[in-house]
Each structure stands twice: as C-alpha cells, then as structure tokens.
Amino acid sequence: MAIAGTTSDRGQSLGEIGVVRSDGSSSPIPEATLTRLPVYMRGLVEVAEDGVTTVSSRQLADLAGVNAAKVRKDLSHLGAHGKRGVGYDVNRLLTEISGALGGSVTPVVIVGAGNLGRALSRYDGFMAGGFPVVALIDSDRSLEGRMISGVPVTHVDEMDAVVAATGCQLGIVATPAHAAQEAVDRLVAAGLRSVLNFAPAVVSVPSEVQLRKVDLATELQILGYYEHVRISQEATGQAVG
Amino acid sequence: MAIAGTTSDRGQSLGEIGVVRSDGSSSPIPEATLTRLPVYMRGLVEVAEDGVTTVSSRQLADLAGVNAAKVRKDLSHLGAHGKRGVGYDVNRLLTEISGALGGSVTPVVIVGAGNLGRALSRYDGFMAGGFPVVALIDSDRSLEGRMISGVPVTHVDEMDAVVAATGCQLGIVATPAHAAQEAVDRLVAAGLRSVLNFAPAVVSVPSEVQLRKVDLATELQILGYYEHVRISQEATGQAVG
DNA sequence: AGGGGCTTGTGCATTCATTCACATGTCATG
DNA sequence: CATGACATGTGAATGAATGCACAAGCCCCT
Numbered sequence: 001m002a003i004a005g006t007t008s009d010r011g012q013s014l015g016e017i018g019v020v021r022s023d024g025s026s027s028p029i030p031e032a033t034l035t036r037l038p039v040y041m042r043g044l045v046e047v048a049e050d051g052v053t054t055v056s057s058r059q060l061a062d063l064a065g066v067n068a069a070k071v072r073k074d075l076s077h078l079g080a081h082g083k084r085g086v087g088y089d090v091n092r093l094l095t096e097i098s099g100a101l102g103g104s105v106t107p108v109v110i111v112g113a114g115n116l117g118r119a120l121s122r123y124d125g126f127m128a129g130g131f132p133v134v135a136l137i138d139s140d141r142s143l144e145g146r147m148i149s150g151v152p153v154t155h156v157d158e159m160d161a162v163v164a165a166t167g168c169q170l171g172i173v174a175t176p177a178h179a180a181q182e183a184v185d186r187l188v189a190a191g192l193r194s195v196l197n198f199a200p201a202v203v204s205v206p207s208e209v210q211l212r213k214v215d216l217a218t219e220l221q222i223l224g225y226y227e228h229v230r231i232s233q234e235a236t237g238q239a240v241g
Numbered sequence: 242m243a244i245a246g247t248t249s250d251r252g253q254s255l256g257e258i259g260v261v262r263s264d265g266s267s268s269p270i271p272e273a274t275l276t277r278l279p280v281y282m283r284g285l286v287e288v289a290e291d292g293v294t295t296v297s298s299r300q301l302a303d304l305a306g307v308n309a310a311k312v313r314k315d316l317s318h319l320g321a322h323g324k325r326g327v328g329y330d331v332n333r334l335l336t337e338i339s340g341a342l343g344g345s346v347t348p349v350v351i352v353g354a355g356n357l358g359r360a361l362s363r364y365d366g367f368m369a370g371g372f373p374v375v376a377l378i379d380s381d382r383s384l385e386g387r388m389i390s391g392v393p394v395t396h397v398d399e400m401d402a403v404v405a406a407t408g409c410q411l412g413i414v415a416t417p418a419h420a421a422q423e424a425v426d427r428l429v430a431a432g433l434r435s436v437l438n439f440a441p442a443v444v445s446v447p448s449e450v451q452l453r454k455v456d457l458a459t460e461l462q463i464l465g466y467y468e469h470v471r472i473s474q475e476a477t478g479q480a481v482g
Numbered sequence: 483a484g485g486g487g488c489t490t491g492t493g494c495a496t497t498c499a500t501t502c503a504c505a506t507g508t509c510a511t512g
Numbered sequence: 513c514a515t516g517a518c519a520t521g522t523g524a525a526t527g528a529a530t531g532c533a534c535a536a537g538c539c540c541c542t
Binding site: 297298299309313314316317322323324325326327328329 | 487488489490491492
C-alpha cells in the first residue's frame with residue numbers, strides 16, 4: 001500500500017469537470033443542484049399532465065420539497081430565464097433541464113446478476129428516466145445466454161464486446177463487495193467512464209472516470225443513528241421535564 | 242396548497258436533532274461524518290480480520306478512500322481518542338463507532354413487495370449491518386401470508402399490528418411513486434419515526450420524523466450529466482487542439 | 483535518559499451550499 | 513396609462529464541510 005506525500009495529509013483528488021465555457025454551453029452546474037434537477041423534472045412533468053403551463057419558483061419548491069430561493073438559484077445555473085412577475089414556462093423548463101442533464105437516451109449495463117442486479121434491471125424508473133438496461137453481466141457461466149426480465153445475461157469475459165455492441169456509456173455495479181473492484185476495472189477497461197456502484201466496498205478508479213456510490217446499508221445506519229439519538233433524547237427529556 | 246410567509250422565501254425546515262449535551266453523551270455528529278462512519282467500520286472490520294490491532298488515520302483513510310485529516314476530524318466527533326504517535330486501536334474504534342451509530346440490532350419493515358422491495362428484503366447488507374428485515378407489507382391481498390425469501394408478507398391494513406409485534410423502528414418504502422405518500426403516512430401512524438424512501442416521489446412527513454431518500458434514477462441522471470459534459474468537452478477540445 | 487520519527491487533535495483558511503432580502507421587471511385591472 | 517400585486521435573479525450574509533499545517537504527545541532505540 002503505497003503512501004505518498006512528505007508533509008501533511010492529502011488524499012484522493014476529484015477530477016475537475018464541467019468547467020468548460022469556451023463554446024458558451026455547459027456551465028459548471030454544482031453537485032447539489034444536480035441532485036435536485038431530476039426532482040424538479042418530476043414535479044414539472046406532473047403539473048404538465050394537469051395542463052399547467054406556468055409555475056412559480058414557490059410552486060416548484062413545494063413540488064420538490066425545498067425552498068423557493070433554492071429553486072431560483074438552481075435554475076439560474078442553467079441560464080433558464082423565467083419571466084419576472086410570472087414564473088417559468090413548464091415545457092421550456094422541462095426542455096432546458098433535460099438538455100442540461102444530457103437529453104438523449106443512454107443505455108446502461110449492469111454487472112452482477114444477483115438479487116440486486118436483477119431487481120435493478122427490472123426497475124421501471126431507469127427506463128422511464130431514459131436509461132434502458134440493455135445488458136446484465138455475471139461471472140456465473142450457468143447464467144450465460146439466459147434472459148432475465150427481458151435483458152440478456154452475458155459472461156463477464158465478453159464485457160468488452162457487449163459494451164461495444166450496445167453502445168453503453170453507463171455501468172452499474174451490483175456485485176458482492178469482494179468483486180466490486182474487478183467489476184469496475186473491467187468496465188473501465190471496456191471504455192466506460194461513468195460508474196454507479198451499489199456494492200458496499202470502496203473502489204478506486206482513474207481520475208477521468210466518474211464514480212458514484214449508493215450505499216444501502218449506510219443509509220439505514222444513518223437513520224439508525226438518528227433513531228438512537230432521538231430515543232436517548234426522550235429518555236433524558238423525560239427525566240428533566 | 243397553502244402558502245405561508247409574507248416576505249421572502251422559506252420552505253421546509255429540518256428538525257434539529259442530536260444537539261443534546263445535557264447528559265454528556267451524544268454530541269451532534271455532522272451529516273457528512275455520519276455518511277462516512279459506516280465506511281470506516283467496514284475498513285476496520287476488514288483489517289481486524291487480518292489480525293491488525295492498530296491503524297493510523299492515514300491507513301484508515303486509504304481504506305475508506307478519503308484523506309487522513311478528514312478521518313481524524315470525523316473520529317474526533319465521537320470523542321474517540323487515538324494515541325499520538327501510534328494510531329487508533331481497531332477494536333476500540335469499532336466499538337466506539339458502532340456505539341455512536343446506535344449499536345444494537347434494529348429490525349426493519351419494508352413496504353412494497355414489488356421487485357425492489359423483494360430485492361431489498363434479500364439484500365445481505367442489511368442483515369450484516371444489524372438491520373434484519375422482519376416484515377414485508379403490500380396492498381396486494383393475493384400476497385398476504387406468503388413468505389418471500391424468508392420474510393412474511395402482510396397486508397397493509399395490518400401494518401400497525403405487524404410493527405408493534407416485531408418492534409420495528411425503521412421503515413423502508415419501496416412502493417411505486419404514487420403510493421409512497423400513503424405508505425409513509427401509514428408507517429408514521431404506526432409509530433415509526435425513521436423512514437428510508439426508495440420511491441421516486443417527494444413525500445412530506447411531520448418534523449419529528451427522519452426521512453431519507455435514495456433516488457436510483459437520479460443517480461444515473463447525475464452520471465449522465467457528467468458523461469454529457471465530458472463528451473461535449475472532448476468534442477470542443479478536439480476542435481481546439 | 484534523551485533524541486528522532488510518527489501520529490493525533492485542532493485552529494485557521496478556503497471553498498461550497500443555503501438562505502435572506504431587495505431591486506428589477508411583468509402583468510392585469512380600472 | 514398608472515397603480516398594485518406578484519416573481520425573478522442575484523448580491524451579500526450565514527453556515528457547513530474540507531483540507532492544511534503545526535503544536536503536543538507517544539514510542540523506540542541507542
């Protein structure tokens with residue numbers, strides 16, 4: 001385990017991204033804003049179906065469960081101009097957000113055809129969001145060639161071919177923890193530059209690769225903490241009151 | 242849709258929690274730190290199995306994929322005192338973190354026995370993390386009484402009884418979006434105060450309830466954004482270079 | 483016993499995110 | 513056309529998280 005650096009700490013450094021400005025497009029949308037844009041989209045789609053054509057920042061804030069100032073600042077990042085005194089045009093805003101997020105349909109591949117991988121391959125939200133799952137990949141030869149909920153399962157040795165054939169750009173890792181690093185390495189070797197990791201393991205990637213993590217057990221543990229604190233609080237609170 | 246406030250914005254306000262100090266215990270561990278504690282735990286368990294008894298902040302940082310200063314600051318929040326010049330005792334640290342996070346085993350209930358709900362009920366990580374799934378709840382009468390991967394399915398009308406009988410304190414919502422609000426409402430009515438929502442919907446809860454959200458489609462959309470930016474960047478970069 | 487090499491804990495600076503508050507602008511109505 | 517109600521966009525204030533650098537402390541070796 002190589003350790004670099006003479007004085008002081010310094011760990012992983014996130015690669016810069018989205019800082020282009022040259023061609024006028026793509027400003028650097030902050031992470032925090034990015035996580036909310038899809039939520040706004042859902043709210044907008046909802047009201048659009050009811051025939052609403054204009055929303056104020058406050059209405060959208062209510063739909064998204066945030067406050068209005070945040071909505072406005074978020075939207076200002078994509079240059080989406082609403083009309084003062086009026087609000088935002090629903091359809092225009094939908095187009096703008098969708099465009100900022102990438103717009104077109106992007107196929108994804110899932111590595112790991114266990115419980116989680118299968119469930120994810122069936123998850124409607126991916127397809128609905130423009131991310132069809134086009135391949136499942138597993139190291140188990142006995143699954144090779146099978147279809148699972150309409151998605152063909154391929155052996156991990158053919159990953160390169162599958163990725164190339166399907167034109168996938170996003171990879172999802174749903175393997176056990178011990179297999180996660182290899183899964184990611186192979187995805188990267190196959191040319192992918194964006195990976196979503198569901199395995200409860202820390203994996204490292206080259207700096208040009210975007211890695212996001214969804215840690216299911218951790219989410220519960222955080223809730224567990226608050227529950228724990230709340231209960232201790234009540235206990236002491238009773239004593240006091 | 243009631244809108245309050247005369248001047249200016251102001252939306253949801255997060256309930257304060259963990260700010261007790263009266264009894265000396267439970268300092269207010271910041272969110273950001275909370276999300277990393279479980280990751281440290283995994284790293285510690287890993288090295289503990291290899292017989293390691295002491296780790297430095299830098300070693301732990303490598304295991305967790307963060308930098309050493311962050312590790313030290315995080316650990317300082319739980320008063321975990323390491324030894325200068327030496328490091329942290331692995332077992333002691335495990336005990337401390339585990340204790341801070343709540344310690345004991347907490348049973349959870351999952352609402353929604355669809356694909357996602359079933360997959361989550363089978364997810365090993367929950368059990369391993371001390372969160373056994375003890376009940377699945379669905380509105381489909383035809384599932385009532387069945388066992389799915391060892392977990393009994395109950396109808397939603399009996400939620401109160403199930404929650405009471407099993408002593409659940411954490412609820413997971415894995416319903417379709419349109420059913421999420423009702424699912425949460427029922428969980429809260431049954432007495433739960435901590436909910437993890439997987440449904441792609443904005444739900445509101447009373448201020449004393451802790452709500453966390455895992456938004457699978459959004460995660461992909463964020464990756465999609467970076468992919469999008471990267472590609473435009475390359476395109477313009479080629480033109481320039 | 484004392485020196486040198488490590489490592490913790492933390493004050494400080496910096497960056498990122500949130501929120502406030504208001505000037506600027508739009509629309510509808512009389 | 514003028515007035516008033518309403519909303520945006522954004523500087524500025526606040527707050528949270530990160531990362532740095534160093535004093536204080538521990539251990540081993542001679």
